[in-house]
Amino acid sequence: MKIAIFPPNSLILADLIERRGHEPLVLQKEIRKRVTDAEIDSPPLNITEEEPIKGLKYAAIEVPSGVRGRMAIFGPLIDAAEAAIIMEDAPFGFGCIGCARTNELSMFCLRKRGIPLLELHYPTTKEETMEVVNKINTFLDKLEKLEVSNG
Amino acid sequence: MVKIAQISCGTDYSGIQKEIEKAAETFGAQIIIPEADLNYIDEAYKKFGFNAASTGIRLMIARATSIVEGKTDADAVFIATCFRCAEGALLRNEIRRFIQKNTNLPVVTYSFTERTKADELFIRMEALSTIVARKSLLAREKQEGLTLGIDSGSSTTKAVLMENNKVIGTGWLPTADVIETANIGMEQAFNETDYKLADVDGIGVTGYGRLRIGHHMDAQLIQEELSVNSKGAVYLANKQKGEATVLDIGGMDNKVITVNDGIPDNFTMGGICAGASGRFLEMTSRRLGVDISELGPLALKGNYRKAALNSYCIVFGIQDLVTSLAAGGSKEDVAAAACYSVAEQVYEQQLQEIDLREPLIQVGGTSLIGGLVEAVSTVLGGIEVIVPEYSQYIGAVGSALLVSGLGVKK
Numbered sequence: 001m002k003i004a005i006f007p008p009n010s011l012i013l014a015d016l017i018e019r020r021g022h023e024p025l026v027l028q029k030e031i032r033k034r035v036t037d038a039e040i041d042s043p044p045l046n047i048t049e050e051e052p053i054k055g056l057k058y059a060a061i062e063v064p065s066g067v068r069g070r071m072a073i074f075g076p077l078i079d080a081a082e083a084a085i086i087m088e089d090a091p092f093g094f095g096c097i098g099c100a101r102t103n104e105l106s107m108f109c110l111r112k113r114g115i116p117l118l119e120l121h122y123p124t125t126k127e128e129t130m131e132v133v134n135k136i137n138t139f140l141d142k143l144e145k146l147e148v149s150n151g
Numbered sequence: 152m153v154k155i156a157q158i159s160c161g162t163d164y165s166g167i168q169k170e171i172e173k174a175a176e177t178f179g180a181q182i183i184i185p186e187a188d189l190n191y192i193d194e195a196y197k198k199f200g201f202n203a204a205s206t207g208i209r210l211m212i213a214r215a216t217s218i219v220e221g222k223t224d225a226d227a228v229f230i231a232t233c234f235r236c237a238e239g240a241l242l243r244n245e246i247r248r249f250i251q252k253n254t255n256l257p258v259v260t261y262s263f264t265e266r267t268k269a270d271e272l273f274i275r276m277e278a279l280s281t282i283v284a285r286k287s288l289l290a291r292e293k294q295e296g297l298t299l300g301i302d303s304g305s306s307t308t309k310a311v312l313m314e315n316n317k318v319i320g321t322g323w324l325p326t327a328d329v330i331e332t333a334n335i336g337m338e339q340a341f342n343e344t345d346y347k348l349a350d351v352d353g354i355g356v357t358g359y360g361r362l363r364i365g366h367h368m369d370a371q372l373i374q375e376e377l378s379v380n381s382k383g384a385v386y387l388a389n390k391q392k393g394e395a396t397v398l399d400i401g402g403m404d405n406k407v408i409t410v411n412d413g414i415p416d417n418f419t420m421g422g423i424c425a426g427a428s429g430r431f432l433e434m435t436s437r438r439l440g441v442d443i444s445e446l447g448p449l450a451l452k453g454n455y456r457k458a459a460l461n462s463y464c465i466v467f468g469i470q471d472l473v474t475s476l477a478a479g480g481s482k483e484d485v486a487a488a489a490c491y492s493v494a495e496q497v498y499e500q501q502l503q504e505i506d507l508r509e510p511l512i513q514v515g516g517t518s519l520i521g522g523l524v525e526a527v528s529t530v531l532g533g534i535e536v537i538v539p540e541y542s543q544y545i546g547a548v549g550s551a552l553l554v555s556g557l558g559v560k561k
Contacts, residue, residue, distance in 0.1 A: 053499060056499060056503045059240070059241055059244070060240055060243070060503070061499050061500045061503070062234070062235070062237075062262060063237050063240045063241055064237050067237060101237045101238055104201060104202055104203060104238065104241065105241055107200070107201075107202060108200050108201040108245065111200030112200060
């Protein structure tokens with residue numbers, strides 16, 4: 001199944017998802033498309049004024065362009081997700097899109113989708129970490145069963 | 152009394168709360184604040200799913216939930232946050248969608264500054280109040296008797312004389328002195344018929360000058376443009392049943408109104424930047440040395456992609472057009488670029504905030520600019536845009552139609 005993650009560029013979450021046979025919808029893949037684009041208009045990301053305009057699908061014109069530009073990349077991943085994992089309160093080394101408003105909106109959009117959703121808080125001890133990993137694996141395995149039963 | 156529930160953040164600290172209340176009271180409405188206790192706030196915002204950092208915004212979510220769950224008795228909703236607050240802008244839209252999805256209440260949103268005064272809110276409060284309190288008036292589908300409608304707009308004044316569901320006389324001229332201009336417009340309309348002012352059964356007035364003209368003429372209907380224009384639009388386009396969106400790109404501000412069975416149920420109004428208004432096109436035509444009526448056909452022959460227009464500001468936008476002309480750009484391409492720029496801005500600033508319902512009925516003086524109508528359709532992915540006959544007289548027609556519902560003067 002296609003699983004959206006938050007933070008959307010968390011390598012650890014992406015890795016856990018891949019290990020359980022699902023497809024993580026990660027920001028890096030989208031950014032890579034832009035970095036390797038032959039026509040780089042706006043290096044290093046090749047984001048032009050078109051992206052914040054596309055982001056209007058997710059946020060109104062009064063919302064700063066940086067939020068809308070981010071949503072132009074992350075929003076379609078949210079739309080494509082069949083399930084999602086949200087890790088709140090994570091330090092920025094775990095994954096980060098650098099904008100509190102985008103964080104709020106992204107998590108809201110994921111919740112609003114009504115897809116299977118696992119919400120977690122960043123673990124701070126070894127015990128909590130093991131518990132979080134177990135929860136993620138259980139969630140992902142259940143999705144697999146769901147997929148099989150749905151044909 | 153119409154109860155308007157206020158869901159907002161920052162109105163007290165911006166010093167504009169009393170202005171909001173004054174605007175509502177002016178139109179027979181009362182502002183009420185939905186109740187939400189501390190436990191309910193936590194419960195509501197967690198349920199809503201938006202972890203806003205500002206507690207004022209969390210309170211907004213709780214108040215919206217209180218309305219949706221029937222804990223607050225309201226007839227309409229006014230949602231407002233500070234201009235330039237990103238979190239406020241995000242939530243204003245999400246809360247609007249939430250209320251519209253779960254209730255039938257009319258909603259209006261607004262972003263304010265400390266300079267917001269009651270009169271800036273008049274049109275919105277009046278429209279909310281009208282939609283709730285005067286539904287029967289808005290349900291009128293046929294004009295009867297002999298009625299006069301006057302639309303005193305920021306750029307032009309229009310007058311229309313209607314008799315038994317037909318337009319029989321029209322007047323149109325640039326607005327100067329409000330009363331004097333209205334008199335000339337009326338005279339033009341009467342000159343096309345054998346009637347005089349004493350013969351009419353009712354007078355309806357709308358537009359910026361409505362209060363002055365209305366009181367001066369003792370009009371039976373003095374009404375804001377949002378409900379009048381939407382009514383006039385569905386009437387002229389013969390779309391009184393079902394859904395539609397009305398777009399009016401005016402000389403100073405733009406209105407987008409969604410309508411269900413002829414009654415408006417949501418609207419947005421822009422009006423701070425003239426770069427997205429008819430005024431910009433007026434300046435463009437002056438710079439191109441053509442009459443505004445020639446701009447549309449000119450734009451239809453041009454290609455907007457060939458003229459660089461990188462600024463949305465009316466001043467810098469015109470500078471861009473001048474640069475394009477100096478670099479050898481054709482008048483046609485420049486006209487097309489100006490139309491496309493206005494359409495694009497209207498989309499970005501307003502149309503995306505509303506759940507667009509087809510057909511789109513474009514009205515007002517700018518609807519006669521063919522290039523602009525085409526640009527609006529292009530920006531919206533090629534949807535059908537209807538421009539009805541007399542579209543430039545929309546406010547005057549709407550006023551003449553609605554006043555005939557108020558009983559005849561004998």
